[in-house]
Amino acid sequence: MLRKGITGSFGAAIHGLGPLRLTDAVINRSKRMMLDALGVGLIGTRTDVFSKALAYSQMFRSDERSSVWGRSETTLPPHYAAFVNGVAVHSMDFDDTWHPATHPSGAVLPALLALAETLPGRVSGLDLLLAFNVGVEVQGRLMRFSSEAYNIPERFHPPSVVGVMGSAAASAKLLGLPPAQCAHALAIAASSCGAPLANAATQTKPLHIGNAARRGLEAAQLARLGLEGNPAILDMDCGFGVYYKDYSPSAMAAAADYKWILEEQDVAFKRIPAHLGMHWAVDAALEARAKLENATGVTFDLSQIRRVTLRVPPSKYVDCPFPGTEHQARHSFQFNACAALLDNEVTAASFGAARMNRPALRELLARVEVETPEDNAPSFDKMYCEVEVETQRGQSHVARCNTFYGHWRKPLTQEDLVDKFSSNASSVLCAEGVEGVVEVVGNMEAVRDCAVLSSYLRLTSAPEEQRVTSRTIQRAL
Amino acid sequence: MISTLQKTIKPVSAVRGLHKSAVEALKGPAPENTVTASYGKFISEVKPQHLSSVVLHRSKRMVLDSIGVGLIGSTTGVFELALQHCKHTYAPDDISSVYGRMGTRLSPTLAAFVNGVACSHALAIAASLSGAPMANAATQSKPLHIGNASRFGLEAALLASRGLEASPLVLDAVAGVAGFNAFYEDYVPQPLESPNDGGHMFLLEEQDMGFKRFPAHLGMHWVADAAASVHKLLVGFGPGTVSPAKVQKIILRVPKSKYIDRPFPDSEHEARHSFQFNACSALLDGEVTVQSFSPVAMRRPDLLALLSRVHMEYPQDNPANFNSMYGEIQVTLVGGDILKGRCDTFYGHWRNPLTNESLRKKFRNNAGAVLLPEKVERLIDVVEELDRLEDCRTLLSQLY
Numbered sequence: 001m002l003r004k005g006i007t008g009s010f011g012a013a014i015h016g017l018g019p020l021r022l023t024d025a026v027i028n029r030s031k032r033m034m035l036d037a038l039g040v041g042l043i044g045t046r047t048d049v050f051s052k053a054l055a056y057s058q059m060f061r062s063d064e065r066s067s068v069w070g071r072s073e074t075t076l077p078p079h080y081a082a083f084v085n086g087v088a089v090h091s092m093d094f095d096d097t098w099h100p101a102t103h104p105s106g107a108v109l110p111a112l113l114a115l116a117e118t119l120p121g122r123v124s125g126l127d128l129l130l131a132f133n134v135g136v137e138v139q140g141r142l143m144r145f146s147s148e149a150y151n152i153p154e155r156f157h158p159p160s161v162v163g164v165m166g167s168a169a170a171s172a173k174l175l176g177l178p179p180a181q182c183a184h185a186l187a188i189a190a191s192s193c194g195a196p197l198a199n200a201a202t203q204t205k206p207l208h209i210g211n212a213a214r215r216g217l218e219a220a221q222l223a224r225l226g227l228e229g230n231p232a233i234l235d236m237d238c239g240f241g242v243y244y245k246d247y248s249p250s251a252m253a254a255a256a257d258y259k260w261i262l263e264e265q266d267v268a269f270k271r272i273p274a275h276l277g278m279h280w281a282v283d284a285a286l287e288a289r290a291k292l293e294n295a296t297g298v299t300f301d302l303s304q305i306r307r308v309t310l311r312v313p314p315s316k317y318v319d320c321p322f323p324g325t326e327h328q329a330r331h332s333f334q335f336n337a338c339a340a341l342l343d344n345e346v347t348a349a350s351f352g353a354a355r356m357n358r359p360a361l362r363e364l365l366a367r368v369e370v371e372t373p374e375d376n377a378p379s380f381d382k383m384y385c386e387v388e389v390e391t392q393r394g395q396s397h398v399a400r401c402n403t404f405y406g407h408w409r410k411p412l413t414q415e416d417l418v419d420k421f422s423s424n425a426s427s428v429l430c431a432e433g434v435e436g437v438v439e440v441v442g443n444m445e446a447v448r449d450c451a452v453l454s455s456y457l458r459l460t461s462a463p464e465e466q467r468v469t470s471r472t473i474q475r476a477l
Numbered sequence: 478m479i480s481t482l483q484k485t486i487k488p489v490s491a492v493r494g495l496h497k498s499a500v501e502a503l504k505g506p507a508p509e510n511t512v513t514a515s516y517g518k519f520i521s522e523v524k525p526q527h528l529s530s531v532v533l534h535r536s537k538r539m540v541l542d543s544i545g546v547g548l549i550g551s552t553t554g555v556f557e558l559a560l561q562h563c564k565h566t567y568a569p570d571d572i573s574s575v576y577g578r579m580g581t582r583l584s585p586t587l588a589a590f591v592n593g594v595a596c597s598h599a600l601a602i603a604a605s606l607s608g609a610p611m612a613n614a615a616t617q618s619k620p621l622h623i624g625n626a627s628r629f630g631l632e633a634a635l636l637a638s639r640g641l642e643a644s645p646l647v648l649d650a651v652a653g654v655a656g657f658n659a660f661y662e663d664y665v666p667q668p669l670e671s672p673n674d675g676g677h678m679f680l681l682e683e684q685d686m687g688f689k690r691f692p693a694h695l696g697m698h699w700v701a702d703a704a705a706s707v708h709k710l711l712v713g714f715g716p717g718t719v720s721p722a723k724v725q726k727i728i729l730r731v732p733k734s735k736y737i738d739r740p741f742p743d744s745e746h747e748a749r750h751s752f753q754f755n756a757c758s759a760l761l762d763g764e765v766t767v768q769s770f771s772p773v774a775m776r777r778p779d780l781l782a783l784l785s786r787v788h789m790e791y792p793q794d795n796p797a798n799f800n801s802m803y804g805e806i807q808v809t810l811v812g813g814d815i816l817k818g819r820c821d822t823f824y825g826h827w828r829n830p831l832t833n834e835s836l837r838k839k840f841r842n843n844a845g846a847v848l849l850p851e852k853v854e855r856l857i858d859v860v861e862e863l864d865r866l867e868d869c870r871t872l873l874s875q876l877y
Contacts, residue, residue, distance in 0.1 A: 049641065052636065052639045052640060052641045053636075053641075055639055056632075056635055056636055056639060059635075154653055154654065154655060155655040155659040156608075156655070156659055157605075160605065187612075187613060187616070187618065188613075188618055188621070190609070190610055190612070190613065191609035191610065191613050191618055191621060191622060191625070192606075192609070192625070193608060193609075193610075194607060194608030194609075194659070194660070195604070195605035195606070195607075195608075196604050196605065196607075196644075196647065196655045196656050196657060196658075196659035196660075197654050197655050197656075197659065198601070198604070198644040198646060198647050198651065198654050198655060198656035198657075198659075199601060199602075199604065199605050199643045199644045199647065199656075200654075201644075202601070202642055202643045202644050203641055203642040203643065204601065204602050204605055204641060204642065204643035204644070207602070207605060207636075207641075208605060211605070211606065218562075221562060222558070222559075222562055222621075225558050225561055225562055226558060227555070227558050227559075227617055227618065227621075228616060228617045228618065229613045229616050229617070229618040230612040230613050230615075230616045230618070232612070233610070233612055233613070236610075236612045238610055238611040238612045238735075238736070239610050239611075239612030239613075240610060240612075241610075242608075242610040242611070242612075243608075243610075314653075315653070316651070316652065316653030316654045317653070317654045
């Protein structure tokens with residue numbers, strides 16, 4: 001069924017939305033998203049997957065170069081800078097999550113920063129904020145075209161579907177393309193969408209965000225050269241609609257008096273580098289452990305435990321009783337609940353090999369049962385997690401988490417968000433770099449030239465020759 | 478949980494006749510028993526001696542044809558655009574350009590594929606780069622689908638050679654977590670047999686390739702051949718023109734397929750995807766060629782007159798399937814005469830393959846648009862001898 005004008009309305013809105021349309025709420029929320037994305041990206045440059053993506057990208061040469069976050073000396077062709085920085089952002093599954101589910105910032109910010117470094121004129125903080133919000137907004141709009149997008153995914157990994165489109169929209173905005181070319185950028189990008197969910201919980205997952213960033217950027221640049229795709233790409237079922245079983249698009253409102261989705265629907269920020277669903281399990285497990293300790297008066301001990309029951313929503317790709325790799329562990333209700341019970345916290349270090357293979361942890365995992373109650377919907381807006389710990393003596397302690405701290409219904413305080421950033425960023429940047437980024441992003445709307453941001457992102461604490469692998473970091477922690 | 482897993486691995490067991498190892502396989506089927514692993518193994522184990530003479534012959538024809546269409550394709554607007562983009566993005570340094578560097582880097586990297594595991598990962602990484610919607614067919618973006626397929630696949634292999642890992646079950650059908658089956662609604666995977674047992678036969682042995690005679694969607698070839706036969710009836714067997722004034726009505730009987738059904742195509746890309754355009758061009762000129770899609774040819778009043786007289790019919794017995802479809806044209810002349818043409822298998826279809834002579838003629842037309850005649854002939858010779866060629870650089874150096 002061909003409906004008219006939806007694609008055109010997107011092209012018009014991407015072109016027409018100006019800085020005056022950004023409200024205070026939207027500016028505040030998007031600055032928080034930028035800060036968090038930069039932080040998780042910086043610590044992400046210490047991962048194995050990042051070093052592979054970087055080594056691959058360094059095969060290419062170009063005249064234009066863009067920065068690699070957390071590297072003082074390394075630059076890459078802009079597409080590859082967008083790629084590796086995007087990989088870094090998603091490398092530990094630590095980046096933001098929206099509703100309906102996707103990771104909006106990692107697909108957009110790396111592309112914009114890489115692009116900004118190549119543009120001849122000055123790019124202000126407000127320009128960057130505007131393009132960023134256009135990229136995020138387009139993703140939100142597209143996800144509202146189907147009910148399939150509202151549940152935990154089964155077919156395609158959402159950033160690989162909407163992330164590319166968001167990056168294309170954002171890049172087209174920053175390039176100042178006319179409306180028709182903005183629409184063509186979306187059409188070209190649509191031909192780069194779609195990665196299957198089976199690669200989530202593998203080392204390839206972070207590439208979905210890296211690729212979203214660079215393919216969207218590329219689509220905008222090809223559109224600028226005059227390449228055309230289908231001008232009704234968003235209107236047609238055989239266009240963007242191929243990625244959804246139930247597809248029902250609608251036009252974007254005109255730029256005047258625009259209502260941003262981000263104003264009404266905030267993002268969630270993660271406290272743990274793991275799939276979002278794990279946060280419910282961890283918060284519930286921590287509370288159950290506290291209840292147990294209160295009741296028994298002694299510190300939690302593995303030998304006390306007969307059984308642990310987890311009541312979670314049904315979702316095959318985060319149901320992993322004995323994860324073998326760090327990526328699987330980040331996608332395992334069982335693992336995260338047990339780590340929380342054993343250690344009273346779950347941090348980046350919890351996913352290191354040594355911690356993962358502890359006999360105590362394996363033993364506790366063997367005592368876990370998973371139930372999927374009917375009323376527990378596989379949706380980040382509605383799910384809950386219940387943890388029931390049964391002792392050898394037959395006593396039961398139950399805790400339930402409906403909304404974890406960091407969820408959009410219970411946002412991280414600004415202080416905690418900045419703490420998360422500082423902790424992440426200081427693994428790579430010196431104090432001046434860390435503070436510089438916090439300050440620049442905090443005042444983004446007043447920044448005259450966002451090149452200053454890129455320079456802070458290169459203020460590393462150690463010489464580049466020191467190649468630190470994630471194993472080394474885990475030992476250090 | 479165990480019962481769910483049993484359901485998951487049942488199809489594979491049924492196909493392979495393996496014992497069920499459900500209890501131990503809490504993680505799923507043993508890694509070496511998956512469809513995905515069988516593909517990885519095959520890719521890394523298959524050797525030149527496994528290529529039969531039929532497969533060699535057919536694939537050399539494919540290589541020749543691809544080179545030819547690629548060479549003439551380098552004269553198109555979309556190629557120029559893509560080249561601009563790549564040149565702008567990547568420096569033209571001899572040592573470091575994408576093209577030159579690929580040539581020198583690739584061999585040692587691919588030599589690292591000592592086991593099937595890396596090959597499986599390459600496939601899985603590539604799956605994350607798959608998928609473009611049909612709406613961009615019949616647009617200028619369509620050619621990028623093939624260009625991207627090529628480079629994304631290469632990228633996946635290079636990343637896998639560096640140790641990047643992805644899903645070991647990407648080709649297997651796992652309920653609730655889509656792998657390659659994300660792209661198909663009814664997906665039933667089968668493992669690839671090992672080439673070593675002698676049990677493996679290349680599909681190309683049984684199912685030949687179709688080669689196009691003109692640059693348009695494959696479906697166009699049926700209606701073009703049908704219309705060309707009517708053209709011959711109208712003008713006799715010498716050269717001549719068909720006068721639209723004589724034609725009252727044209728009926729085309731074709732399969733139902735939205736994206737190749739366009740009464741008045743606006744662009745060259747749309748014209749390549751229009752039953753109506755290709756039928757009328759062949760009716761008018763006796764054939765469809767590269768030149769049929771030029772702006773001048775597309776705007777001819779005679780052609781537009783014919784287009785306005787076309788009616789479409791979609792008979793029930795004409796499925797949208799390249800193995801079973803047909804194309805039929807019925808022309809009613811002003812005087813009342815009715816002429817019919819029908820094509821079940823166009824010349825170039827796998828059931829009616831191009832002769833080697835025809836294939837080379839096509840190649841000479843294509844490659845000759847860009848290369849000197851001596852190079853064109855050398856290319857034909859080199860590809861003919863491809864299986865005996867010591868060093869592929871002999872081929873590569875003829876391509877420019």
